[in-house]
Amino acid sequence: VGDLIRRVGLTGVLGLSGIALLGSIALAERGYTISDEYGFNPAKDQPTETTTQNDTDNNPKKKHGRIQKAKELFTRVPTLGRLFSEILACQGLSTLLNVCFVSKLSSAIPGDDDRAGWMGKFFALVNI
DSSP states (O other), X not given: OHHHHHXXXXXXXXXXXXXXXXXXXXXXXXXXXXXXXXXXXHHHHSOOOOOOHXXXXXXXXXXXXXXXXHHHHHHHOHHHHHHHHHHHXXXXXXXXXXXXXXXXXXXXXXXXXXXXXXXXXXXXXXXX
């Protein structure tokens, strides 16, 4: 990463990342188009939630939003509620740790190019 930054600069690397993401979006859209052509579209299997006022009045089970459904599920299965709480805590702490890491790294390596190169090597090593 450091060599690439020296060649095209930090802005160039960010631009290359954007181009790679655009390619990924194009390929994903093509994949969904192909799956739709051959009859495999999971969105068609999902029931639609279109109700009229008369349907809601006549139906003893009222339709709820997703938050209400989640509350009911977590009440019915407490383990899922605890797992949800654990995930929220883990994500919050992970975000806090990342902010601390980036701020300390910014003070330790003031140059953007050098810091980006170091971060690239660090995450390449972490994700092996």
